[in-house]
Amino acid sequence: MSGTGVGVTAPAPVPVPVGQTQLLDVDEVGGRVERTELPGGLRVLTETMPGVLSATLGIWVGVGSRDEPARLAGSSHFLEHLLFKGTRTRSALEIATAMDAVGGEMNAFTAKEHTCYYANVLASDLPLAVTLLADLVTEARNTAEDLESERTVVLEEIAMRDDEPGDAVHDLFAETLFGDTPLGRSVLGDVATVEGLGRDDVDGWYRRRYALPSVVVTAAGRVDHRQVLDLVLAAFGERVGGEGRPAPLRRGDDAVHDRPARPHGLISRRTEQTHLLLGTLGLGRLDERRYAAAVLDAAVGGGMSSRLFQEIRERRGLVYSVGSSLTHYAGTGSFTVYAGCSPKRVPEVLRLVRAELARVAAEGLTTAEVVRGRGQLKGAMVLGLEDTGSRMSRLGKSELSFGEYLPVREVLARLDGVDEDQVTAVAAELFSRETCLAVVGPYRESDLDRL
Template sequence: MTELLDLDEVGGRVERTELPGGLRVLTETMPGVLSATLGIWVGVGSRDEGPAVAGASHFLEHLLFKGTATRSALDIATAMDAVGGEMNAFTAKEHTCYYANVLASDLPLAVALLSDLVTEACNTAADLESERTVVLEEIAMRDDEPSDAVHDLFSETLFGDTPLGRSVLGTVESIEGLTREDVHGWYRDRYAMPSVVVTAAGRVEHQQLLDLVGAAFGQRLSGDARPAPLRLGEPAPARPARPAGLISRRTEQTHLLLGTPSMGRLDERRYAASILDAAVGGGMSSRLFQEIREKRGLVYSVGSSLTHYAGSGSFSVYAGCSKKRVPEVLRLIREELARVTAEGLDAREVARSKGQLKGGLVLGLEDTGSRMSRLGKSELSYGEYLPVREVLGRLDGVDEDQVRAVAAELFAQDMCLAVVGPYRESDLDRL
């Protein structure tokens, strides 16, 4: 059965159909554009991995582009380049997405290519060995970029040796240890239809995509399997796994993240938390930016971030500065968080943050890719599609007392510190 989920000037026409076998198809029709973005989502990510296969989901994402039963890697690349399209993929903690952006007239090609990757990849031993080197180079590239490395270090410091604490990329040791049986077995077991969602946005018609998907997935769309249940996840930890983490490196800047556990993505307080995040460190008018960069010129970059997973999440503040300024920057961050905890935000700050979030949400939906992504994340992460106007309404419904309550809970918790820079372990207590 096809459901009409949204039809207005903000959200466009959104339709959803659940096919036999548990596969779900969602479209958002945007008549004013000439392109379409297609995504095939699989509800598996690094959070599903044990230590022995850490990085398998991301490794597999790479490997699927190496060829299928009927197409070589060159065939796949040539077909997409010939129509001026773009095809890529990404792996996250809780899902993997393969996507293509094409002219609307080339949507059949995009469906054929992406569905072939997801259902008919060969994952040969030879391809595994060549791509292993590529993934190891990606890990090395992450390690060479301190501002990237500190984020993985923060996750490890906050969540410990758990799936949420481990990097999506895996480790050098885990990647070197993965066999063809490990990766292909992961593909065979995890890429089943109940875990797959197909989304498209742009100049698309829902029935057209249903026809294309039906032809591409064929016999896999059989049986009465239900979609995979919504991932609930473990609740947020009561405190960080450890107080501090360090990657000692000779860098010109020290990169640091100070943060704490936060609520999961289904928690209704997430709207108040997002307003708090925007006011504290979400833009050039935020408290941290004004206090640390504009007034004192201590940093080039400073800001906060709120991340939600199933059942858990994190709030963190990032800053990059010279080693001699680190103590003062950390002091100012802590003082500002303490001030917000004690006093909350005033009405003007709350109103400004609402406007920032609402404007960012609507402006972020100006292209087909962002709308396609919103459909996929809504289905896999929330189990429902919230029209844009409803999200705007929920943000409008937040008041100062709700923001103050979230601040008091978040910032009163134990915090942890992740540091990449020229330090020794003995320096961490002082920081």
């Protein structure tokens, strides 16, 4: 199956001057990672994977819910939905039909600090993917009629999140930790803000924030960097040009939190199982200690051999699910422990979690745990990069979140360099910080002080 799809003709290359291309990496099987900064600030990164027949394209915009004022909370996510409703030259049905005709997949997601539109296709259909995604990002109509129909969809998504306690507790924890700030608010927004967004709000957000210096195009799979550049130049057309430079790397200067915004948060609901998130402020994503923190996280709650899983699930049988996780943003982050258990077991589960974290803070990890944690992270990383979508995503996050591309072997070497002393130091700092607790279950506010 090949071609450019239904009703779509790949545009001819436009003779726009191309910036200097950097060769970022070459691996032992012939894969290449290349980066070009085009006039106007648009960046293009590709990773060639000779052993595959497909390609995944992503168009990233460096804007997310963290950038929104309270009045426009949820506008980035709303806009992500709205862009699929049609462009100046294609209806939503024509876009969907063109992608379905070649067996491809097209979707998008919004995060705290970026938005990504992506498509997975056969390599021969890459021109179609570039044409359609670029059209979505640059030529969206954002009509008032489309906004009203999609508003209902977004409200249903919020309701679906609220109906799933395991999802709701994560948004509740962010609010408890970061308070009424952009990092504390849900990517989805809330019912009040979504109902209050007008066409001028959402379209204005699009016009202001979807500017070329904030856009990164990434492609991975059976791709050729020069071909991708030609396709991008043709699809973006006259927008490429001028003296604009890429937007500066987000540093998180607005992350001024030194403790949780409040000690606990509650969604009171009659549930058979209580969902808990206990956590604290973590490390920013540019903090070099993040590798040691990752090893710590893996050993404490990152798998079936982790301390929390073995102590709370295997030895005592108190929970079905328990584990820890790290989240990194620009300038800040979080460390959390999740557990789901019956309401009567909550006090004991929390006691065991706190005791284990205190023990690790005081004593650190054993040599065997550090070695196992490093191995777990290295294996998971390599296995997680087996498909074109994960490679495409890694390129986009490297550019927007870190401002540099680190070859896989370099990341593996940094993990190998983590030792017991580094992990002990990070544990002593993270696990001595003030914690907060988010709970979804059959409780009252007065019960949380006891927990």
